[in-house]
Amino acid sequence: MRSVFNRIMKKNIVVLISGNGSNLQSIIDTIKRGKINGEIRAVISNKASAYGLTRAEQVNIPHFVFSRKDYDSNQSMDNAIAQKIDEFNTDLIVLAGYMKILTPEFTQHFQGKILNIHPSLLPKYAGLHTHQRAMEAGDTEHGMSIHFVNEEVDGGPVVLQAKVPIYPDDELDEVIERVREQEHRCYPLVIEWFCSNRLYCIDGKAYLDGKILSKQGYAID
Ligand code: GAR
DSSP: OHHHHHHHSOEEEEEEESSOOHHHHHHHHHHHTTOSSEEEEEEEESOTTOHHHHHHHHTTOOEEEOOGGGSSSHHHHHHHHHHHHHHTTOSEEEESSOOSOOOHHHHHHTTTOEEEEESSSTTTTOSSOHHHHHHHTTOSEEEEEEEEOOSSTTOSOEEEEEEEEOOTTOOHHHHHHHHHHHHHHHHHHHHHHHHTTSEEEETTEEEETTEEOOTTOEEEO
């Protein structure tokens, strides 16, 4: 009975962004097609200029801006965001290009409920300028990772990675675009795994369909 109940209940999702929001758009579009058992209840940005806010506005999703300048510390800003997130009975927080480091108090409060997407094959290239760093290192492949969030920046157990090739004559934009394509394909899929109770995180380990995921997560090419 409980599993039937779980399957029917839609998950409440809050998406955190800082910029363009192309990943947010891919999630909105997938929900619209009925492929995710969840609803985006709110979009939160730490940048008033983020285009993702316009994307939320276009489909009537409540959206909120929290600017660091309005708070006396990162902690008080994260507390305010956490309070807003709690107002929506949030089951899942999706970081979709949220470029501000979250405080440990925040990540602990929402343990096992935060997913992040990062444009590299973690643990390689945490942080910024990942595509450029991979190209400069002479890597022949790059990719993206989706992971649960813990206190470490771009840390936390990996759920899924997708690889793309880097060709010798590639321009930076071509690699960025190749990785982005994978992001738009993979993030909605992982969110659906979570929303259908197939994916969860216990004691710092990610499980899919009851099986612990490997260090690289569920790897697809
Ligand atoms: C994405 O490429 C995402 O992987 C990256 O920001 C971009 C946001 O694009 N996130 C990080 O680097 C997090 N460390 P979008 O705003 O168009 O979705």
